[in-house]
Amino acid sequence: MTATTFSVNGRTYTTPDCPVVVICIDGSEPDYHEQAMAAGRMPWLSKMLADGGTSWPAYCAMPALTNPNNVSIATGRPPAVHGISGNYIFDAESGEEVLMNDKRFLRAPTLFAAANEAGLDVVVVTAKDKLRRLLGAGLVEAGPDLNGSGAFVEPRRHGICFSAEKADEATIADNGIDDVLALVGRPLPEVYSADLSEFALAAGVEILRGRGADLMYLSLTDYIQHKHAPGTETANDFYAMIDRYAGQLDQLGAIVVLTADHGMSAKSGPDGRPNVVYVEEEVQALLGASSARPLDGVRVILPITDPYTVHHGALGSFASVYLPPSADRDAVASALRAIDGIEAVHDRADAASRYALPGDRIGDLVVLAEAGTALGRYAAWHDLTQLDAPLRSHGALGEQNIPFLVNRVLSRPDDLDAAGLLHNYDAFWVAGTHVPQTAEV
Template sequence: MPTLMVTAKEKLRLLLGHGGVPSISVEKAAGAGLPEYGVDDLQELIGAEAPGIYDWDASHYAMRLGLAVFRAHRALRLLYVSLTDRVQHAAAPGEELSDRFFTEFDSLLGEYLDEGFVVGVTADHGMNAKHADDGSPNVHYLADVLESAGIEVQDVVLPITDPYVRHHGALGSFAWLYLDEAARPRARAVLRALPGVEEVWDRRDAATLYEHPVDRIGDLAVTASADVALGGRQRDHDLSGLHAALRSHGGRHEQPVPLITSRPVRGPLAERYRAGVLRSRDIHDLVLNHLDGVRG
C-alpha cells in the first residue's frame, strides 16, 4: 500500500520512519525531496519556504505537505500527518493565537475531506496552564525539595524532556526518581506533602498503573495536579525562552484526548468508541477497519 508519513518534528520522523517508511518532516524540509514519490524539492512542491519548528504555522505546513504529495501522486493510499503542539504550549483555547491556529487547521482539514480522504484525528496528550495568575510557573523542583530535607537523590528523569525546550522548559506533571531503597519511605512522605502532588508510587505499582516496563522506570513515580509542574533542580531548567507563561502536560490531567472520525464507527469497536474508552493508539485500527464504508 503506498504510504507516506509527514511530521512537523524531525525527531518523530526518525522514530516512526524506522524500517523504510517514506517520511518527511517540516523541520528538515528545506533542501529535501521525496524520491519515493518523484519529488525533488519539497519547498518547490508547496511553493513556499518551510517555517521554523517554533513558528506558529509549522503544523499547517505539515498538512500542506501531505496534500501536495497526494495531489502529485494520487496512488497514495495511507497518509499519517503528525503536528506540533507549539501553539498549545503558548496559548489557551479562545486566545487569538489559538483561534488563528484552529481556523487554518479546519480549512486544511476541509481540503483533505474534499479530496476524498477518510480522516481520523487524535492527540498524544492534552495541555493545561501550570502557572499562577501573575504568570509565574507553578513548579516543584523535586531534587531540590528532597535534598533540602536531607534525602540524597541519584537522579530525576522527566519524560517530557526533549530538544524543544522553548515549549515547556522540560517541565511536565510526571517524574521518575532514583534513590536508595532506605530513603524511599521518607521521600514518599515528603513528596506527598507538597501542594499539588497527587500520586507517589513505587516502581512495581507504577508499572502496573501506568502500563510502563518495570525495568525502564525509576524507583518512585510522581504525578501532579493539572496546574502544577515537576522539575529536577531549578538550576537545570532554563525558562527564559518560553513562548509564554508555562503551559504543559505529562500528568493524569492531560490523558483525555479527542478521537474524531469523519465517518460513523461501526462493528465491534463501536460500543467502546461511544463509551470513550479507546485510546489514541487505536486510531489506525479504527480508521482502517471500523468506519462505515471503509475496507481495511
C-alpha cells in the same frame, strides 16, 4: 484501492477502500476545537459532525508527552509494548541521560512498516524532526523485525517520511521524496511557529492530491498550545487553519481522523510565574541532604525534556525518581504525596502496571503533578529565560483527555482495552477496520 489486511503488535488491520489520514494535533485538549467551533472558526468540522461524523472522548498514553504518544499511534499500542517511555530517559545500559529520539529504543515495529511490507503506500509527515527517525523505522530505514526477533531490517519498499523542520533536506534515498519545498509551494518554516504545523498539513494535501496514499500520518507541533489558551484569537486562528486542510483531505476522499498526542494545562499563578515543585530538591531534603551537599544516587528524570525548550523550559507534570539503594522508598513516596501540587506517587511496579509503561525505563518512583502544577529537577537546571508567556505544559493525568474525531458514522468498537477505553493509538485501527466500506458523510 482494494482492501488489504495486515497484522502487527497483536492487532489486525483491514484498510478501507479509500485513503486513511490521521492528523495528530499536538497538545490539543478538546476545549481547543470546541471553542473554535463555537466561534465559527471551524466550519468544516462543525458541518461534518452535524451531518453524521463521529466525536468520542478519548485518552492519550502515559506519560502525556510527544514521543511516547506519537509512537503509540504509530504502533497501535502503549509504551509497555513499544518501549518509548518519554522524550528523555536515564539509559541504564549506558548510565547516561539521553534523548529518546533514536530508533534503537524501539521494541516493536510500527504499523507503517507493516503496512509498507504488505504493499500499501504509506506517507508520514512530522512537524518536528525529532520524531522522524522513530516513525520512519522500517518505512524508509531499518526498523525492528516484524517477526519480533529484535533485529533491525531494511524495508522492502520505501514509503515517505520527512519532517517539515528539515523539508529542504529530504531526499529520495533517505525520505522517499525530494523537492518538498517546490511540491508544497511554501518556504521552509521556522521551528517555533504555527507555520511548522501548516507546512506538514499542506504537504499531506499536496501528496494526497498529486500521487495518492493508502495510509497517511500528519503530526503537528504544540507551539501554539504552549502559549495560547483555548478560545484565544491566536488559538482559534490555528484551529481554523487545521479545519481548512482537514476539509481539503476530506474532499480528496480520505477518511480523516483528528486526535492528539496529549492535552495541555496552564501551570502558572495569577502573577504569571510558573507553579513548580522541584522534585530533586525535595527528595534530597527528604533524605537529609542539600543542594550544597547532595546525596549520591538521587536522580530525577523529566521525560518532557527535548531540544525545544522554548516551549516549556523542560517543565512538565511527570517525573521519574531514581533513589540510592539505602533510601526508604515508601517513606519518600509518602512524603512527596503530601506536597501541594502533587497528585500521585507510584512505585515502579505500580506505575508500570497502572499506566502500561516499560518498567525498566522509569524510575524507582513516578511522580505526577496536578493539572495546575509543573515538576522540575532543581531550579538551576532549568533555563526559563526563553519563556515569553505564562507556562502551559503537560505530562500527567490532567492532560490525558484528547479529541477523537472522524468524518464517518461509526459504532463504538467493543474490543478496546481491558477498561473499555478509547485511546489515540486506536486511530488507524478504528479508521480502517471499523469503518463500514459504504459509509459516507
